[in-house]
Amino acid sequence: MADGLYADGIAAGRLSGEEYDRNFSDLHPPLDRHEAAVEADRCYFCFDAPCMTACPTSIDIPMFIRQIATDNPLGSARTIFDQNILGGMCARVCPTETLCEEACVREEAEGKPVQIGRLQRYATDAAMAAGAQFYERAAPTGRRVAIVGAGPAGLACAHRLAVHGHDVTIFEARPKPGGLNEFGIAAYKTPDGFAQAEVDYVMAIGGITLEEGKALGRDFSLGDLSRDFDAVFLGMGLAGVNALGAEGEDVEGVERAVDYIAHLRQAQDLASMPVGRRVVVIGGGMTAIDAAVQARLLGAEEVTICYRRGQEHMNASEFEQDLAASKGVVIRHWLQPRRILADKGRVTGIELEYTVLKDGKLSGTGEALTLRADQVFKAIGQSFEVGVLNGSSASIALEGRRIKVDEEGRTSMPKVWAGGDCIAGGDDLTVSAVAQGRDAAESIHRALAG
Amino acid sequence: MADIRSNFVGIKSPNPFWLASAPPTDKAYNVERAFRAGWGGVVWKTLGEEGPPVVNVNGPRYGAIWGADRRLLGLNNIELITDRDLYLNLREIKQVKKNWPDRALVVSLMVPCEEQAWKAILPLVEETEADGIELNFGCPHGMSERGMGSAVGQVPEYVEMVVRWCKQTTRMPVITKLTPNITDVRKPARAAHAGGTDAVSLINTINSITGVDLDSFAPEPTIDGKGSHGGYCGPAVKPIALNMVAEIARDPETAGLPISGIGGVTTWRDAAEFLALGAGTVQVCTAAMTYGFKIVEEMIEGLENWMDAKGHATLDDVIARATPNVTDWQYLNLNYVTKARIDQDQCIKCGRCHIACEDTSHQAITAMVDGKRHFEVIEEECVGCNLCVNVCPVEGCIDMVPLAAGALDRRTDEEVQPSYANWTTHPNNPSRVAAE
Numbered sequence: 001m002a003d004g005l006y007a008d009g010i011a012a013g014r015l016s017g018e019e020y021d022r023n024f025s026d027l028h029p030p031l032d033r034h035e036a037a038v039e040a041d042r043c044y045f046c047f048d049a050p051c052m053t054a055c056p057t058s059i060d061i062p063m064f065i066r067q068i069a070t071d072n073p074l075g076s077a078r079t080i081f082d083q084n085i086l087g088g089m090c091a092r093v094c095p096t097e098t099l100c101e102e103a104c105v106r107e108e109a110e111g112k113p114v115q116i117g118r119l120q121r122y123a124t125d126a127a128m129a130a131g132a133q134f135y136e137r138a139a140p141t142g143r144r145v146a147i148v149g150a151g152p153a154g155l156a157c158a159h160r161l162a163v164h165g166h167d168v169t170i171f172e173a174r175p176k177p178g179g180l181n182e183f184g185i186a187a188y189k190t191p192d193g194f195a196q197a198e199v200d201y202v203m204a205i206g207g208i209t210l211e212e213g214k215a216l217g218r219d220f221s222l223g224d225l226s227r228d229f230d231a232v233f234l235g236m237g238l239a240g241v242n243a244l245g246a247e248g249e250d251v252e253g254v255e256r257a258v259d260y261i262a263h264l265r266q267a268q269d270l271a272s273m274p275v276g277r278r279v280v281v282i283g284g285g286m287t288a289i290d291a292a293v294q295a296r297l298l299g300a301e302e303v304t305i306c307y308r309r310g311q312e313h314m315n316a317s318e319f320e321q322d323l324a325a326s327k328g329v330v331i332r333h334w335l336q337p338r339r340i341l342a343d344k345g346r347v348t349g350i351e352l353e354y355t356v357l358k359d360g361k362l363s364g365t366g367e368a369l370t371l372r373a374d375q376v377f378k379a380i381g382q383s384f385e386v387g388v389l390n391g392s393s394a395s396i397a398l399e400g401r402r403i404k405v406d407e408e409g410r411t412s413m414p415k416v417w418a419g420g421d422c423i424a425g426g427d428d429l430t431v432s433a434v435a436q437g438r439d440a441a442e443s444i445h446r447a448l449a450g
Numbered sequence: 451m452a453d454i455r456s457n458f459v460g461i462k463s464p465n466p467f468w469l470a471s472a473p474p475t476d477k478a479y480n481v482e483r484a485f486r487a488g489w490g491g492v493v494w495k496t497l498g499e500e501g502p503p504v505v506n507v508n509g510p511r512y513g514a515i516w517g518a519d520r521r522l523l524g525l526n527n528i529e530l531i532t533d534r535d536l537y538l539n540l541r542e543i544k545q546v547k548k549n550w551p552d553r554a555l556v557v558s559l560m561v562p563c564e565e566q567a568w569k570a571i572l573p574l575v576e577e578t579e580a581d582g583i584e585l586n587f588g589c590p591h592g593m594s595e596r597g598m599g600s601a602v603g604q605v606p607e608y609v610e611m612v613v614r615w616c617k618q619t620t621r622m623p624v625i626t627k628l629t630p631n632i633t634d635v636r637k638p639a640r641a642a643h644a645g646g647t648d649a650v651s652l653i654n655t656i657n658s659i660t661g662v663d664l665d666s667f668a669p670e671p672t673i674d675g676k677g678s679h680g681g682y683c684g685p686a687v688k689p690i691a692l693n694m695v696a697e698i699a700r701d702p703e704t705a706g707l708p709i710s711g712i713g714g715v716t717t718w719r720d721a722a723e724f725l726a727l728g729a730g731t732v733q734v735c736t737a738a739m740t741y742g743f744k745i746v747e748e749m750i751e752g753l754e755n756w757m758d759a760k761g762h763a764t765l766d767d768v769i770a771r772a773t774p775n776v777t778d779w780q781y782l783n784l785n786y787v788t789k790a791r792i793d794q795d796q797c798i799k800c801g802r803c804h805i806a807c808e809d810t811s812h813q814a815i816t817a818m819v820d821g822k823r824h825f826e827v828i829e830e831e832c833v834g835c836n837l838c839v840n841v842c843p844v845e846g847c848i849d850m851v852p853l854a855a856g857a858l859d860r861r862t863d864e865e866v867q868p869s870y871a872n873w874t875t876h877p878n879n880p881s882r883v884a885a886e
Contacts, residue, residue, distance in 0.1 A: 034520070041518040044843050047801030048817060109798040109844060 005299055009346075009374050010253060012274040014299025020270040023297035027188045027323075028092075028118055033071075036122040040069035042114045046105055051116060054103035056432045057084035061100060065119055077127030078134045080120055085159045085438070086152050088128060088198050089181050090431045091121035092190050095286075095317040099431070128201050137207050138165035143448045146171065146229040148216045151179020152430045153420025154235030155202050156437030157444075162207040164445045169229070170208060173215035179237055180421075180430065183262040186290040188297070217388030222396070226415050231444045234403060234411070234418035235437055238382035238428075244282055246337035246350070249378075253347035254340055257281065257291035257379035264294055276375025278302045280350050282337050283379030285315035291377045292329045303329045304371060308336040308355050308362065336364060340376065349373050384422050399424035409440030417444055452757030453764045454750065456490060456554075458730045459623040459648040459708050461581040463490035463554035465750050466765060467721065470712050470733035471495050471558035471584060471627070474743075476532055478542035482549070487743035488750060491554025493651075493733060496531035496586045497539055499561040499571060504530045504592075510671035513660030513680065524686035525736045526660045528671065528678055530592045531560050536574070544578040554731075556625065560586040560598050563608055565615050572620040582623035585612060585647075587638070588654020590631050590681050600654070603629035606641035613645030625710060628652040628694075630687075635694045636701045643704050650698060651710035651733060653691045655681020684736035688714030692727055696776045699728025716745075718752025725765065726772035780874050785867040787859050788834035788850040790814070790827045796847040799823055803838035803848060811837055829860045 004014045015023070031039060043065040051061045060079050067076035080087035094100075096117040104113035127134075143166045147154045150172035158168045176182055181195040203210070216222065216236065225232045241256045243249065253276065267273045275298040281288045284307035296303045305324065307314060310333050314321065324331060334355045341349035349372045353364040384402045389395075397404045397412035402424040409417045419436030421428050426436070456466040468491035469475050469484050476495040484492055498504060506529055513526040532539060547555045557580045561567040575583055586593075587603030594601040602608045609626065616624050626642035628635060630653040639650050657679045661670040669677030691713025698704050711729030715721050716737040724732045737745055762768050792803065792815075804825050807815040814831035815838060816824060827838075839848045853859060855868035875882050 038519045044800040044802060046799075047805035048823070049801075050799065050823070105798040105800040 050103035051100040056435045059083045073126035076123035088124035141165040143230045146225040147233045149235035150177030153433035153437035156434040157441045160441030171214040232416045235420045236422040239385045240383035242381045248340040251342040257377040280373040281377040288379035289320045305331045306335040408443035465490035466731040470735040472735040493556045496558040509673035513671040525684040526680040528680035556582045558584045584625040588629040600629035610641040610645040617646040623648040625649045639698045649708035658682035685714045696727045699773045728770040787853045
């Protein structure tokens with residue numbers, strides 16, 4: 001235990017190096033060969049398997065598991081990558097308990113599904129460790145495609161386009177590729193630089209040029225891209241963070257959870273990562289959980305998530321909620337922020353109001369609750385910054401403040417496709433972004449060939 | 451409490467669980483441990499003739515195949531008969547029998563196929579006061595190339611001849627151990643019977659190669675890059691052994707000949723099945739080699755509990771009870787009609803029944819009904835084959851339900867007949883006989 005464990009305020013170095021290492025090691029350690037064989041043997045190789053239907057990327061799950069069972073991990077990895085080139089990350093971050101594993105017939109049979117996510121990791125890790133590349137570029141087509149955003153959607157799109165022989169340029173606003181995989185996911189879900197290793201693995205196919213630090217709307221316009229390239233894929237994330245709408249939130253110590261998570265992921269030394277003694281997180285999604293759990297793991301004494309609706313309304317999966325509880329995070333429901341309490345420009349607490357759902361409408365009851373806090377994280381949702389699309393020669397149709405696309409990922413603008421978090425109607429999952437990027441690539445390929 | 455004491459050709463043991471002649475019974479140390487653990491009897495590992503003992507390979511002697519979680523399903527061995535001095539074995543046998551008078555101690559023997567060789571060893575064994583001898587006509591490796599083991603067991607005339615020599619020479623009960631590496635196991639059983647054997651024991655191990663190392667391209671187990679066929683045993687061989695036991699039990703020529711059942715006995719249930727098909731005792735090897743001697747506790751207790759639950763007082767109430775129900779295919783009732791029925795409450799919707807039936811059988815199970823994933827038997831197509839039951843991962847989810855007499859078989863559009871009718875009288879049978 002380091003000396004600073006009970007220091008008030010926001011402080012770094014609350015824990016010992018050993019504690020940081022332990023807290024941020026792999027959440028689910030990899031399966032070894034025997035464990036994988038035993039788990040794979042549990043798969044029934046279902047006909048028209050429900051897990052496969054439940055997977056947004058439609059991975060042939062029974063087949064890849066059978067390939068593990070027959071000691072053919074590289075064949076298994078190929079089955080996965082055929083549908084999802086970011087299968088390694090998805091194996092780590094997919095909410096499998098609401099996707100493939102929820103659909104697994106063993107869930108119905110015994111409440112204990114096959115651990116599909118961990119098996120997927122076993123196979124994809126094997127392929128990446130062996131440096132096995134399964135795809136070759138088709139003969140160059142001479143066609144050039146621009147991709148905005150090197151996150152899951154952009155990378156999946158780029159890889160599939162490269163397979164078809166097109167030349168791809170990815171423009172990434174941040175100094176590093178990976179998107180949410182690199183900046184937005186809790187560190188213990190993807191330790192040891194996996195996100196960058198995966199980007200390297202994807203890019204190894206060739207034909208993909210990465211332009212880092214280039215942001216749409218700042219360094220170039222959509223009009224530029226559609227003029228200079230044969231096709232454009234927009235794969236941006238959600239750069240905006242919703243404000244709390246609480247009085248006095250512009251004081252020191254009130255932070256955007258996504259920024260905090262990103263800083264943590266980029267931190268070279270976790271001991272340098274400051275965290276409050278008493279932390280309050282406002283929100284009910286995965287970001288709220290990731291921020292809260294990591295705050296605890298960094299040594300915060302009290303971490304409370306306050307969500308304005310009930311447990312059943314939380315976007316965070318049950319698994320994530322349980323994880324938070326197991327790490328000592330307290331989740332409180334039916335509380336909305338009203339006022340930030342501050343002293344000398346630094347947060348000292350938060351005043352919340354109890355809420356009630358009446359006739360489908362949420363309203364405050366008037367009763368207030370005050371929690372001490374020296375750090376407050378905002379995690380009540382992110383938004384797409386429409387402004388970056390400005391400057392395009394034609395306006396792009398939106399739907400609910402995100403980009404409107406058809407079933408192939410085509411936007412209202414000719415030559416422009418979109419996928420990932422920036423499009424309307426999505427579920428903000430990595431795996432869905434991969435599916436959309438991949439499918440848009442196929443659509444682009446058909447359009448370019450036609 | 452059920453009485454599971456066994457009296458097998460006059461050899462008494464407190465239970466019917468014997469250890470087979472094999473590595474676990476090669477010396478006093480092991481056998482003493484087995485008796486302390488509760489085994490009812492032991493067949494001492496095969497003794498050879500006087501002189502320098504055989505030698506074993508010094509590399510791997512065993513190979514295996516595994517099921518889920520590396521559960522051992524089949525074992526293969528290339529160990530030979532005892533490689534210890536004959537007199538050392540005899541001294542130990544005598545001492546062990548003295549220490550454990552209530553247990554069965556049978557001595558397995560294998561000497562060259564010459565009358566003098568057998569006549570020389572039998573008095574030496576008699577002197578130990580062992581309860582009986584077992585003639586090893588089964589080992590399929592190593593010794594068979596020297597004209598012993600299965601080389602004898604595969605020639606009924608030799609079997610009869612050696613049994614006769616032994617019966618003429620010794621007062622001890624003679625159990626003849628048969629090899630399964632033969633087309634019709636009834637032939638050597640009949641020969642042993644004709645020679646005067648008191649009992650047969652079967653099966654010995656089955657010639658096998660457990661696998662091939664795909665890097666060295668050598669069969670397994672591999673000794674310095676080469677491999678040889680070895681004797682296969684363990685749970686995987688049980689169905690083969692059950693059939694061979696039943697074949698002998700129901701053969702009119704050998705009916706009533708006592709049988710010691712061997713082959714993959716791992717649990718009390720396996721043992722009960724052997725008994726039901728006609729075995730008087732069972733012999734165990736692979737299960738003990740996998741889990742140690744303690745498993746006999748489960749076997750004894752499980753057999754007793756089952757007998758108590760079913761009201762079987764003694765082993766004689768169980769032995770050969772299933773034998774009359776083993777028949778030839780041509781006598782099976784062709785008027786017996788079953789249909790698969792899937793219990794939708796138990797169905798977990800894996801679809802294995804559907805795809806097995808659809809791809810490989812009779813297209814008699816739906817996959818989709820009214821746009822929903824739903825597995826249901828199409829009676830018009832179901833031939834009652836049982837494949838769906840066998841591939842279903844949920845025990846009891848699919849049943850084969852017999853149609854009552856008078857019910858309509860929707861596949862044939864005919865009423866189910868109340869009478870028994872088999873192939874021998876069927877109109878499609880060119881060699882049919884008139885129905886009685």
